Amino acid sequence: MSALYPFLAPDGDAGTDLVxxxxxKAAESLELRLRVLAGLGPALAACAAAMAAAFRAGGTLFAFGNGGSSTDAQAVAQVFRTxxxxxxxxxxxxxxxxxxLLTALANDVAFDVVFARQLAALGRPGDVAMALSTSGGSVNVLRGLEQARRIGMVTVGLAGAGGGRMAEEGLADHLFVVPSSSVHRVQEAQTTLCHVLRELAGRERAGT
Structure with a gap:
């Protein structure tokens, strides 16, 4: 336990070390998010404009990811609906x-297509597909983006580290790579990016 959480070691000042x-961690997270936002300002504005145009035309946002990114995708959908x-x-x-539906597709077809099959059924040209991945390499996320491209959707990708295959294969019209190998820091920065996109797209849509 002490190797993982040294601030809980019995011979240390637990309170001071915990603080x-x-x-x-808070300082590291804040610095990364500010750096990401500073470097991606124009790209965020361009993405928000494309999303606003899609929404003005009656488009729907589809968000998806695995694990923690799945939870973040649920939060994204809620933020944009509100x-x-x-x-x-x-x-x-x-x-x-x-x-x-998710378990039926995973069991009856393959887990790799759980997002692609849903987009094939629900997505329309001009809709928005937002894919979240800390690695940029999740196969089912990549296939979801490929399907969205075939449909003619606006594709938005969020990844960490070097962007993985999501970046290498150019699968997203608008790609935001968080330069960190820490899953925690990547997800925190991605959450901030999504909130900024919601704010900018809302302003663009309202013409303010």
Whole structure:
């Protein structure tokens, strides 16, 4: 236990070490998010404009990912559905929200296609597909983006580290890579990016 959490070691000052550890992680997270936002400003604006145009035309947002990224995708769908100021909510669906459908596709077909098959059935040209992955290499996420491209959807990708195959294969019209190998820091920064996109797309849609 002490090797994983040294601030809990019985011979240490647990309270002081815990505070220091928390402060260091918070500072690291904040620095990364500010750096990412500073470097991606123009790209975020361009993506938000494309998303706003899709929503004005009646488009739906489909968000998807695995594990923690699945939870983040659920949060993204909720954030976009919720009205914010003068900006109304938009139709937004998380593709991991239907457990029966997800497990049926995984069991009867293959887990690699759980997002692609849903997009093939639900997606329309001009809709928005937002894929979240810390590695950029999840096969089912990549296949989801490939299917979205075939349909003619606006594709948005969020990845960590070097972007993985998502970046290498150019699968997203708008790609945001968080330069970190820490899953925690990547997910924190991706959450911030999604909230910024919601804010910018709402303003663009409202013309403010």
């Amino acid at each position: 220091r550890s928390t402060e260091a 009205p914010h100021g003068t900006s109304p909510g938009v139709p937004a669906i998380c593709l991991t929200g239907d457990a029966a």
